[in-house]
Amino acid sequence: MWKTIKSVLAAFFGVQRESRRQEDFTTGKASSFIVVGILMGVLFVVILIVIATLAAG
Amino acid sequence: MRMRHVWMTAGTLFAGLGGHLQASDWNMPVGVTDVSREVYSLHMTIFWICVIIGVVVFGAMFYSLFRYRHSQGAKAAKFHEHTTVEVIWTALPLLILVGMAVPATATLKKMYDASDADLDVMVTGQQWRWHYSYLGEDVDFTSNLATPREQISGESEKGENYLLEVDEPLVLPVGKKVRLLLTADDVIHSWWVPELAVKQDAVPGFVNENWVRINEPGIYRGQCAELCGKDHGFMPVVVEAVEQEQFDTWLAERKAAAAQEAQGVDREWTMDELMERGEQVYGSICASCHQADGSGLPPAFPALAGNQALLDEPERHLDTVVNGVSGTAMPAFRTTLNPVEIAAVITYERNAWGNETGEVTQPADIADMLSE
Numbered sequence: 001m002w003k004t005i006k007s008v009l010a011a012f013f014g015v016q017r018e019s020r021r022q023e024d025f026t027t028g029k030a031s032s033f034i035v036v037g038i039l040m041g042v043l044f045v046v047i048l049i050v051i052a053t054l055a056a057g
Numbered sequence: 058m059r060m061r062h063v064w065m066t067a068g069t070l071f072a073g074l075g076g077h078l079q080a081s082d083w084n085m086p087v088g089v090t091d092v093s094r095e096v097y098s099l100h101m102t103i104f105w106i107c108v109i110i111g112v113v114v115f116g117a118m119f120y121s122l123f124r125y126r127h128s129q130g131a132k133a134a135k136f137h138e139h140t141t142v143e144v145i146w147t148a149l150p151l152l153i154l155v156g157m158a159v160p161a162t163a164t165l166k167k168m169y170d171a172s173d174a175d176l177d178v179m180v181t182g183q184q185w186r187w188h189y190s191y192l193g194e195d196v197d198f199t200s201n202l203a204t205p206r207e208q209i210s211g212e213s214e215k216g217e218n219y220l221l222e223v224d225e226p227l228v229l230p231v232g233k234k235v236r237l238l239l240t241a242d243d244v245i246h247s248w249w250v251p252e253l254a255v256k257q258d259a260v261p262g263f264v265n266e267n268w269v270r271i272n273e274p275g276i277y278r279g280q281c282a283e284l285c286g287k288d289h290g291f292m293p294v295v296v297e298a299v300e301q302e303q304f305d306t307w308l309a310e311r312k313a314a315a316a317q318e319a320q321g322v323d324r325e326w327t328m329d330e331l332m333e334r335g336e337q338v339y340g341s342i343c344a345s346c347h348q349a350d351g352s353g354l355p356p357a358f359p360a361l362a363g364n365q366a367l368l369d370e371p372e373r374h375l376d377t378v379v380n381g382v383s384g385t386a387m388p389a390f391r392t393t394l395n396p397v398e399i400a401a402v403i404t405y406e407r408n409a410w411g412n413e414t415g416e417v418t419q420p421a422d423i424a425d426m427l428s429e
C-alpha cells in the first residue's frame with residue numbers, strides 16, 4: 001500500500017527510478033494504482049481548495 | 058575578485074536598464090492607482106526572474122557548446138537515468154512558479170475586491186461606443202469617438218490623440234473607490250485603460266465588476282480591447298480624473314442638464330430645432346454605419362437617403378430605431394437615446410439628404426410610446 005502511494009506520488013511529480021518502475025510493473029496490480037491514483041487526485045484537489053479558501057478568507 | 062566585479066557591473070547595468078524601461082514607451086505604464094503600481098512591480102519582478110533564468114540557461118548552454126566542442130576531443134556522456142538531476146530540474150521550476158504565484162495572487166485578490174465602493178458606474182459597450190451611467194445619480198451619457206472624419210480618411214493631419222479622443226469622457230473623482238459594472242448590448246467588448254490597470258470584458262447578459270481608485274488628476278486614455286466588429290478601433294475610452302469638488306460641480310451640471318432635457322420632452326418642437334438636434338445625434342451615433350450623407354455601406358448598412366421603405370413606412374422606421382432589427386447590426390436605441398434624441402434623429406432622417414417627407418416626430422409622442 002505504502003509502495004503504491006509512493007509510486008503515485010512519483011507519478012504526480014513526474015520523476016521515477018527505473019528500478020522502481022520495473023518493480024511496479026512486475027509485482028504491482030493495475031487496479032490498485034488506478035484506485036489510489038483517483039483517491040490521491042481527489043485529495044490533491046481538496047488540498048488546493050482548502051489553500052485557496054484560506055488565502056481568500 | 059574579478060567575478061565580483063563582473064556581477065557589480067551587471068547589477069549597475071540592470072538597475073540602469075530598469076530605470077530606463079520605466080520611462081520608455083516600450084514598457085507597460087506604472088499607472089496612477091495603487092493596483093496599477095502593484096501590477097507594474099509584479100511585471101518587473103517576473104520580467105527580471107525571466108531574464109535571470111534566460112541568462113543562466115543560455116549561458117550554461119553556450120558555455121558547454123564552446124568548452125566541450127568536438128574539435129577539442131570532447132566525448133558525450135551516455136548515461137540514461139539520473140534521478141537527482143531530474144528531481145532538481147522538476148522541483149526548481151515548481152518553486153519558482155509558486156514563488157511568482159504568491160505575490161500575483163495577493164494582487165489579484167485586491168483587484169477583485171470591489172466591495173465598499175463610494176461610487177458605482179455602469180459601463181455598457183455598444184457597437185461602437187461606450188455608454189456610462191452613474192448609478193443612483195440619474196446621470197448617463199454616451200461617449201463617442203471625437204476624431205474628425207477627415208483625419209481618419211487621411212484628408213487632414215492626424216491629431217495628437219488620434220482615435221483616442223471622445224466627445225464626453227468618463228469623469229471620476231480622485232481618491233475615491235469607484236466600482237465599474239461592465240456589460241454590453243450586442244457583442245463582447247473590453248474596457249481597457251492601461252494607466253488604471255483595468256482591462257475587463259464587457260459581455261452581453263453578464264455584469265463584470267472591477268474598480269479603480271485614481272491617485273492623480275489627469276486624462277487617461279484607452280481602447281476597446283476585444284475585436285467587436287467594423288469600428289472596433291473607433292470606440293476609445295477616455296477617463297478624466299478630477300478633484301472631488303470639481304466632480305460634484307460636474308455631476309450637478311449633468312443632473313441639471315438631464316432635468317432640462319426631460320422638460321423638453323413635453324413641449325412642442327419645431328422642425329428646425331429637431332433637424333439641428335437630429336443632425337448632431339445622427340453624426341455621433343448613426344453616421345459610422347449609415348454614413349454622414351445617408352448613403353450607407355450596402356449590403357450590411359443600408360442607405361437611408363432615398364430609401365423607399367423608410368419614406369413609405371414611418372411606423373417601421375420608428376420601430377427600427379427604437380427596437381433595432383434582430384439578426385442585423387442595427388441595435389436598439391430605446392435605452393441609449395432619450396425621447397428628444399430619438400424624435401430628432403427620426404425627423405432628421407426623414408427630411409435630410411433629399412428625403413423630403415416634411416414629417417415631424419414630436420418627443421412627447423416618443424415618450425408616450427416608450428412608457429407603454
Ligand SMILES: [Cu+2]
Pocket residue numbers: 182183185245246247281282283284285289292
Ligand atoms: Cu468594442
